[in-house]
Amino acid sequence: MKKIKTVDAIGHILCHDITRIAPGKFKGRAFKKGHVVKEEDIEVLLSMGKDNLYVWEKIDGLVHENDAAVVLKDLTAGENLEFSEIKEGKIDFIANTDGLLKVDVDALLNLNLIDDIVLSTLHNNFVVKKGLKVAGTRVIPLLIDEQKLIEAKEVVKNKKIVDVIKFKPKKVAIVTTGNEIYHKRIVDKFGPVIKEKVEKFGCQVIGQAICSDDKAMIKNAINDFINQGAELICCTGGMSVDPDDVTPTAIKESGAEIVTYGAPILPGAMFLLAYNKDIPIMGIPGCAMYNKTTVFDVILPRVLIDEKLTKLDIVKYGHGGLCMSCEVCTYPSCNFAKI
Template sequence: MKQIKTVDAVGQVLCHDITQILPGQFKGRKFKKGHVVKEEDIPVLLSLGKDNLYVWEAVEGMIHENDGAIFLKDIAAGENLEFSEIKEGKIDFIAGIDGLLKIDVDTLLKLNSIDDIMMATLHNNFEVKKGTKVAGTRVIPLLIGEEKLEEAKKVVGENKIVSVLPFKPKKVGIVTTGNEIYHKRIVDKFGPVIEGKVGKYNCEIIGQIICPDDKEVIKEAIQKFINKGAELICCTGGMSVDPDDVTPTAIKECGAELVTYGSPILPGAMFLLAYYNEVPIMGIPGCAMYNKTTVFDVILPRLLVNERLNKADIAAYGHGGLCMQCDTCTYPACNFAKI
């Protein structure tokens, strides 16, 4: 790369994109890297404030910004992604499917700790639609030393920083507890809520069993769904600490491995998660019946990409786990439960 006066640049090859800004009208690329400067380009370039240009002159050991961006994309990109055209040395990562965005946050931090390199992403565990821009990367200078890119490759290793995982619809059993519902004193309002939320992911409801506040009956209902091939069981009702709320005890005693009873998410503190072998069992607190977005909406997508969560996964939601309960809910495009 060498610098020359713009008026002397006819026939030279630009080694970087040149941006044009028209306030309130346009900002974008006017000349593309690799463009051969023509006589008629000179007045335009001068009007853009380019009295001097950088034109291509190969330097051993130095990589152009566009090639650097491609290198970073290749080492960081996982599955189900598409990519933008490179503009001004930057390349965007775009979701190729509807799914759950997964970001290797630790590796991303290490990558961004290398001088002259950047990558920005949406939050980990963000639900995305096909076509959503999920990340962008570039090198900062016009040319970057090969050793920086080799350092980046070493830092990333076999990890893939950005991926989109597809949702895998499951067969869902609903166990609803409560004497007031079992004896038909009130109409169950929880079942339709669960059906609506899992239906968004094309899950199949294979049944709903309504139980009294009887631990043994609830255990039997859970086992019936296990035997019927349920891949996810949602238990509603009886999730508080009242003495007659026995749903948590029934789940714990049905043979499932308890992950947590309680979560640092509001609404949703009384949430329970357990696994019966590979089948997740969720104890869903009453807030999910009347709040638009709760712990259920946060955890469900991760279970539908077959992620097996542990206690630390749930505990991590404390930072950001407070819903602001806005008049107009924009979840997941908000700060709620982003880790």
């Protein structure tokens, strides 16, 4: 700590709080310990009778919390983010678009293992709206050892830990199966549900085919939609293991490669994911027709950022993949399917 003239204090760090008293108007802290004195502060400080200030002596190898927070922000923040004002070594990361939050969980863990550094995020794969705070970084001490920032750079390397990926709306086709619907014994209620869910993401439904429980008819409907330019195909009905439920077989025989038939997500265990080249095909179980949130709501946002999912991606949902079926659904702001 050293005493210097206030007029010479620009860029220096205050060692203590400074209280301001304006009779009948204000009494409280005007400047906080750790504040970096700016040019516009000088006149205010002088008007408060502060001709001299006690400031930290600049020491090589130590970085002020605010400067360090900027380093961490630049190191970890990726796409489609804006930032709060720096305050007390803290910066908030805010989504500047609707999209899907992607967090490099392993890099996040390794960064937080470094003493005096904090980066906190929402869950990976969280559906976010523009303006939502998705992460925050903070430096714990007022002055941090520069070596820790160097260590942070070595941990993160060229990767970014936090990104918001914009959704890419797709042309969606619905293939609805079932003799009872095909022969008009009952009214299809699945198509409207799928249409509502995909349109919330800006997708366009280019058509719906109603098929009987006939493999060839289902297979042909899938391929016809691919030829029409469909970028996502949602197959509804016929997804159980009953002998007359042939939708999974028809999807496979259409030329698609099955990623998984079955998912550790409840509701939604009979979910199927396949790809015909790069076109995702989802076999959606009946639960999606009457449960507010299911496997379809979990997987759809990832498909809509062009993430090509693997079986491992699906299997990871086993931990947390049980929906509590709350009376008032708050998804995605709940524990369901967070990985």
